Amino acid sequence: MAKVFEAADASNLMTELRMSFDAGVTRGYEWRVSQLKKLLVICDNHEPEIVSALHDDLGKPELESSVYEVALLRNSIKLALKQLKNWMAPDKAKTSLTTFPASAEIVSEPLGVVLVISAWNYPFLLSIDPVIGAISAGNAVVLKPSELAPASSSLLAKLLEQYLDPSAVRVIEGAVTETTLLLEQKWDKIFYTGSSKIGRIIMMAAAKHLIPVVLELGGKSPVVIDSDTNLKITVKRIIAGKWGCNNGQACISPDYILTTKEYAPKVIDAMKQELEAFYGKNPMESKDMSRIVNSNHFDRLSKILEEKEVSDKIVYGGQKNRDNLKIAPTILLDVPLDSLIMSEEIFGPLLPILTLNNLEECFDVIRSRPKPLAAYLFTQNQKLKERFAMTVSAGGIVVNDIAVHLSLPTLPFGGVGESGMGSYHGKFSFDAFSHKKAVLYKSFIGDAAIRYPPYSRGKLRLLKALVNSNLVEVFKVLLGLS
Amino acid sequence: MEEIVDQSLREMRETFASGRTRSVKWRKTQLEAIIEMVKDNEDKMCDVLFQDLGKHSTEAFRDELGFVMRSATTALNCLDKWVVPKKSDLPLLFYPSTGKVISEPYGTVLVLSSWNFPISLSLDPMIGAISAGNTVLLKASELSPNASAFLAKTIPSYLDNKAIKVIEGGPDVATILLKHQWDKIFFTGSPKIGKIIMAAAAEHLTPVTLELGGKCPTIVDHHSVSKDMKIEMLKPMIRSFFGENPKESGCLSRIVTKKHFQRLARLLNDPGVQASIVYGGSMDEEKLYIEPTILLDPPLDSEIMNEEIFGPILPIITLRDIQESIGFIKSKPKPLAIYAFTKDENLKTRILSETSSGSVTFNDVMIQYMCDALPFGGVGESGIGRYHGKYSFECFSHEKAIMEGSLAMDLEARYPPWNSFKLTFLRLAFREAYFKLVLFMLGLKK
Numbered sequence: 001m002a003k004v005f006e007a008a009d010a011s012n013l014m015t016e017l018r019m020s021f022d023a024g025v026t027r028g029y030e031w032r033v034s035q036l037k038k039l040l041v042i043c044d045n046h047e048p049e050i051v052s053a054l055h056d057d058l059g060k061p062e063l064e065s066s067v068y069e070v071a072l073l074r075n076s077i078k079l080a081l082k083q084l085k086n087w088m089a090p091d092k093a094k095t096s097l098t099t100f101p102a103s104a105e106i107v108s109e110p111l112g113v114v115l116v117i118s119a120w121n122y123p124f125l126l127s128i129d130p131v132i133g134a135i136s137a138g139n140a141v142v143l144k145p146s147e148l149a150p151a152s153s154s155l156l157a158k159l160l161e162q163y164l165d166p167s168a169v170r171v172i173e174g175a176v177t178e179t180t181l182l183l184e185q186k187w188d189k190i191f192y193t194g195s196s197k198i199g200r201i202i203m204m205a206a207a208k209h210l211i212p213v214v215l216e217l218g219g220k221s222p223v224v225i226d227s228d229t230n231l232k233i234t235v236k237r238i239i240a241g242k243w244g245c246n247n248g249q250a251c252i253s254p255d256y257i258l259t260t261k262e263y264a265p266k267v268i269d270a271m272k273q274e275l276e277a278f279y280g281k282n283p284m285e286s287k288d289m290s291r292i293v294n295s296n297h298f299d300r301l302s303k304i305l306e307e308k309e310v311s312d313k314i315v316y317g318g319q320k321n322r323d324n325l326k327i328a329p330t331i332l333l334d335v336p337l338d339s340l341i342m343s344e345e346i347f348g349p350l351l352p353i354l355t356l357n358n359l360e361e362c363f364d365v366i367r368s369r370p371k372p373l374a375a376y377l378f379t380q381n382q383k384l385k386e387r388f389a390m391t392v393s394a395g396g397i398v399v400n401d402i403a404v405h406l407s408l409p410t411l412p413f414g415g416v417g418e419s420g421m422g423s424y425h426g427k428f429s430f431d432a433f434s435h436k437k438a439v440l441y442k443s444f445i446g447d448a449a450i451r452y453p454p455y456s457r458g459k460l461r462l463l464k465a466l467v468n469s470n471l472v473e474v475f476k477v478l479l480g481l482s
Numbered sequence: 483m484e485e486i487v488d489q490s491l492r493e494m495r496e497t498f499a500s501g502r503t504r505s506v507k508w509r510k511t512q513l514e515a516i517i518e519m520v521k522d523n524e525d526k527m528c529d530v531l532f533q534d535l536g537k538h539s540t541e542a543f544r545d546e547l548g549f550v551m552r553s554a555t556t557a558l559n560c561l562d563k564w565v566v567p568k569k570s571d572l573p574l575l576f577y578p579s580t581g582k583v584i585s586e587p588y589g590t591v592l593v594l595s596s597w598n599f600p601i602s603l604s605l606d607p608m609i610g611a612i613s614a615g616n617t618v619l620l621k622a623s624e625l626s627p628n629a630s631a632f633l634a635k636t637i638p639s640y641l642d643n644k645a646i647k648v649i650e651g652g653p654d655v656a657t658i659l660l661k662h663q664w665d666k667i668f669f670t671g672s673p674k675i676g677k678i679i680m681a682a683a684a685e686h687l688t689p690v691t692l693e694l695g696g697k698c699p700t701i702v703d704h705h706s707v708s709k710d711m712k713i714e715m716l717k718p719m720i721r722s723f724f725g726e727n728p729k730e731s732g733c734l735s736r737i738v739t740k741k742h743f744q745r746l747a748r749l750l751n752d753p754g755v756q757a758s759i760v761y762g763g764s765m766d767e768e769k770l771y772i773e774p775t776i777l778l779d780p781p782l783d784s785e786i787m788n789e790e791i792f793g794p795i796l797p798i799i800t801l802r803d804i805q806e807s808i809g810f811i812k813s814k815p816k817p818l819a820i821y822a823f824t825k826d827e828n829l830k831t832r833i834l835s836e837t838s839s840g841s842v843t844f845n846d847v848m849i850q851y852m853c854d855a856l857p858f859g860g861v862g863e864s865g866i867g868r869y870h871g872k873y874s875f876e877c878f879s880h881e882k883a884i885m886e887g888s889l890a891m892d893l894e895a896r897y898p899p900w901n902s903f904k905l906t907f908l909r910l911a912f913r914e915a916y917f918k919l920v921l922f923m924l925g926l927k928k
Contacts, residue, residue: 022812027835063900063908071912093855102849104856109838111861188862200684207680210673210692212866217687230889237887240897278898288898367499380889389884391501393586401579401887407912410570411581411883416588417665421689423881436868438841438856439834442849453723453733455540463544 005174010181013170017113017140020167027110027138029088031165035135036081038163039128043074046159050124050152057123057149059291059325060246068245069124072407076129079409079426080136087136087430093438102442108434110138111212112188117144117179117202119193120293121249123152126216130191131169133429139189140168144182146194147175148293187211189433193251195345196418214422214432217415218345219372220255223402224362224388226379227263234378234400235270238351239278241402243329247290248349249297252374252396252403255346258362261355268331268353272316275329283328284319292325292348301327301348304340313352359384366392371417376402395419483651487658490647494590494617497645504587504615506565512612512641513561516554516605519640520547523632527601530628534600536736536770546601549852553606556854556871557613564613564875567884575911579887585879587615588689589665594656594679595622596670597738598792600629603693607668608646610874616666617645621659623671624652625738664688666878671695672790673863680866691867691877694860695790696817700847701833703804703824713778713798717761720774729771737770737793746772746793754781758797804829811837816862821847840864 025031047070054060054069080087093104114134118127127145134141143160145153157171172178183190183205192202193216206213223238225231242254259267279286292298302320305311310332311318317330332352335341341352356362366375375394379385385399395415396405405411406425414423424432465473502508520527527547528539537546570581591611595604604622611618620637622630627650634648649655660667660682669679670693683690724731737743747765749755755777756763762775777797780786786797801807804824811820818840822833834842840860843850850856851870859868869877895907910919 061900063905066905067908067912071909075912093853095853095855102846102853104853106857107834109835112838196687199687203684203687204681207677207684210676210680210694210863210866215687233889233892236892236897244898280899286899288900378889385886389584390504390586393589393880394882396883396885399884399886400889401885404576404579404887405581405883405885408570408572408576408581408885410572411885412583412881413883416586416880416882418687421687435838435861436857437834437839437861438850438853438858440841440843440846440850440853440856442844442846444845453538454725454731455538455733460540460543463540464548 005172005178005181007181007184010185013142013172014113014185014187017142017168017170021110021112021140025165026135026140026168029084031168032084032135032138033081035164035169036077036084036132039132039135040074040077040081042159042163043070043077046155049155053151053155054123054149056151057120058246058249058293059289061288061290063288064244064246064290065124069122072125073128073132075407076132076409076425076429080132080430083427084136084430087427088138090439095440102440104438104440107437107439108137108430109437111433111435113140113142114189114191114433115142115144115182115185115187117182117190117192117194118146119251120146120148120152121246121251123149124156126193127156130193130214130424130429130432133424134189134191134433135169136430137433139433141170142182143169143171144179145171145173147173189213191422191424191432192216199420214414214424215420216251216413216422216424217373217418217420218251218347219370219394219415219419220342220345221252221372221374221376221394222362222366223254223257223376224359224366224378225257225259225263225267226359226377226381226384227260227266228380229378229400230380231266231270232274235267235274237378237400237402239271239274239329242351243275243279243289243349245403247292248351249290249293249347250403252406253347254351254376254402255372256342257351257353258356258359258365259353260359261357264333264353264355268315268333271331275316279329283317284321284326289329289349292327295322295325297348298322298325298327301346301350304344304346305330305350307340310335310339310341317349363387363391371395371415371419373415373419374398374403374405393417395423483655483658486649487662490619490649491590491662493644494619494647497642498587498589498617502642503612503617503645506561508642509561509613509615510558512646513554513558513609515640516609516612517551517558519636520551520554520605523636526632526636527629530626530632531601533628534597534626535738536734538733538735540733541735542601546599549602550605550609553602553609553854553870553874557609557875560872561613561875564872570883572885573914574916575914576887578891579885581883581885584882584884585614585875586882588878588880589616591616591618591666591668591878592659592664593618593620594659594667594669594671595620597623597625597629600626601633603670604629604633607670607869607874607877610869611666611668611878612646613875614878616878619647619649619659621649621651621655624650662686666690668867668869668877669693676865691859691869692865693858693867693869694818694863694865695792696815696839696860696864697790698817698819698821698839699807699811701804701807701811701820701822701824701829703822703826703829705804706825706829713760713776716776720761724774728773729766729769734771734774734794737772740767740770742793743767743770743772746791746795749784749786749789749791749793750775750795752781752784752786755784755786762794805832808832808836816840816860816864818860818864819843819847819850838862840868 051065054065090105199215313332317328319328373395409426412423531537567582663686676692758777758780762773820839854871857868858870895904
């Protein structure tokens with residue numbers, strides 16, 4: 001029977017971790033490497049248990065668990081192990097005549113004791129990936145996994161307790177009560193993955209102690225399909241990116257499609273064809289898709305599907321089974337813009353297609369909505385690609401593919417506006433959990449009298465010349481020629 | 483006022499949506515105009531700074547006018563470089579996909595500046611916002627009313643006033659501004675107000691940069707700096723800077739307002755603190771003047787040792803061993819800067835690795851502010867985010883990742899229905915075990 005987590009527990013937890021941090025436990029290269037290596041052992045030795053927990057919590061197919069959670073984590077750890085020395089090294093900064101003679105550098109230092117709150121849809125990836133960042137940067141870290149994926153949460157607690165240094169890395173399981181208690185503490189950084197609604201609550205709590213935050217939120221990620229695209233590949237990628245990634249329950253899931261009235265029927269036909277190739281004639285029986293996470297979300301999705309003026313727009317799918325929490329891949333055509341399905345992030349297996357008279361109109365449609373985490377475009381038109389990349393504001397833009405940018409450690413992954421703030425992956429994770437401290441080394445020689453009062457015209461002229469890095473003027477003043 | 487704010491926001495958003503501020507040419511024109519504005523109005527600016535703060539024109543130039551011109555010049559010179567997308571390397575598996583990161587303006591941003599450097603703390607963040615292609619609204623501090631009025635009156639005649647606006651006012655105006663949704667808020671001021679700003683920003687998920695303050699310690703290691711150093715040496719130095727009568731020297735800014743004067747007087751009038759005065763201590767409420775004052779070992783639990791002083795009083799705390807300074811600093815909130823005068827390499831290393839602060843400067847003070855290759859910002863209670871130089875540009879930009887895949891090549895293993903072949907393929911592919919992958923494809927490996 002798990003002990004109840006109370007206010008005193010939260011504050012003791014903080015005290016303990018702060019003591020470890022202050023004692024320097026987490027700062028050394030060796031400690032960080034040892035923890036990262038242990039995380040690698042978890043990935044290598046416990047994959048079957050992880051796959052099983054994900055199947056319990058989400059009905060997630062083995063391939064998705066193995067590839068999109070464990071394999072991605074393995075890569076993330078290996079990259080950190082390989083690059084850590086580089087990442088930890090100070091960066092030299094250039095100095096100028098104004099501060100001469102001096103040398104300057106930027107030193108990465110851990111923030112201290114950090115909190116990672118993760119989500120239920122990719123419970124291992126979204127818990128451990130930020131933790132990798134926190135540890136590589138030398139912090140002590142508390143992880144609070146989502147209670148909506150209980151088997152994963154409990155496995156994470158068990159494995160991290162078993163393998164990692166408990167004086168500096170801890171897992172606290174729980175829901176709103178525990179999270180609220182944790183949020184009252186004075187963390188040095190909070191990293192949150194989840195909804196915009198809770199993101200606001202997190203930032204508000206962080207404001208009380210001036211805690212910097214990374215908020216990885218979501219939004220309605222649009223997919224624009226141009227008629228000059230390779231339709232078969234386009235449709236396959238959309239399907240794999242939506243229903244093949246936790247059945248649409250992902251932050252960068254294609255949320256809705258924008259295409260021309262003319263082209264839409266071709267898109268729908270191609271989608272029907274490929275959906276059948278992927279999931280068979282009876283997709284409710286397919287084992288290759290996650291189920292809906294719980295009955296709350298099932299009911300939410302049912303509601304938006306059954307809304308008047310929406311339910312009659314279904315052109316494919318629509319079947320539901322509350323007993324096994326399944327909703328078939330469903331495509332809708334031209335739902336009203338003010339319907340529920342077009343007002344909130346769908347986070348499920350429903351895909352509305354909105355038709356436009358002219359593809360150009362997609363820019364206004366996207367711009368009239370909150371900034372999403374991702375925006376997708378399928379086209380061969382170079383000019384359209386450039387215009388899209390430059391003018392559509394989203395966390396990230398992907399042309400001619402779906403979701404893959406998540407697996408690239410060399411691109412920052414994060415939102416903007418309603419879809420979040422801050423970013424991570426690869427070195428960006430290390431940076432997210434570091435303070436970049438500016439260090440200036442000045443010499444005692446070369447002290448300039450002009451710096452000091454009493455102020456005079458001559459000093460002012462010299463100062464002006466120095467500020468403007470105007471070497472010639474400096475000499476002129478010094479030689480009394482100005 | 484509500485209507486003015488609504489209308490201003492509407493206009494700025496329309497201007498941003500039109501795309502005008504995104505052109506590098508527009509940004510450079512605005513930056514050039516800022517330089518022109520400062521050059522044309524040097525005397526007027528020194529004048530308002532003298533009126534608001536009693537600031538001498540040399541300080542005004544060094545810390546405000548000259549600083550702003552340099553900042554705008556740097557931005558002008560570097561802008562072409564800063565706007566170039568950064569290419570990212572992608573793993574072989576993703577060939578022929580490409581990746582890059584584009585710096586995109588946030589949109590319409592709010593700059594709230596402070597009274598102590600009212601020109602530079604207003605214009606410098608604006609330079610960042612403009613170079614990054616945003617529209618920007620400035621509210622300067624009402625505690626420097628002449629500077630605020632000058633900016634409100636002069637900026638519209640030099641800069642694009644549909645994109646760059648100035649509003650005057652105090653906390654009531656700030657409250658109205660903070661109710662609205664901004665794409666970024668940049669605030670310079672106290673931690674107390676910083677918390678209010680961040681809480682207001684949280685309602686709209688607005689990212690913030692908060693340049694706050696703290697108690698910046700200066701470690702003086704007399705073993706390595708000067709074996710004969712005594713407090714006595716400070717006195718003639720102060721006299722040489724400010725003369726026998728600092729009040730009349732004209733080189734010392736005055737205290738900004740009566741309220742701040744009374745705050746400082748209260749700190750100084752604490753009996754334990756009074757007893758520790760070794761130099762100065764005289765005050766003139768009418769002239770808002772406090773003499774440069776040195777304290778020696780005031781009580782550590784006095785108010786003056788627990789809040790940011792922000793005035794001409796300098797406590798000196800003596801320790802048996804200079805190494806104790808590390809523990810002393812760590813017992814207090816993280817400051818914006820730590821200064822240390824020492825040649826002891828061991829002490830330098832300890833300071834760097836055991837304390838945390840926005841920045842550390844060895845053997846000088848304040849100068850890190852001038853070095854625009856270094857990020858300027860706090861940590862913990864001293865702030866969130868940073869700026870100066872290219873960091874100003876980044877401060878007001880969203881780093882947007884762009885990835886482009888190819889429609890020419892496709893991997894069947896990416897698509898359901900899943901089977902063990904695809905699983906093994908993807909496992910090998912993710913490990914970048916390309917050789918094994920080839921063997922697998924050829925049926926030569928299980």
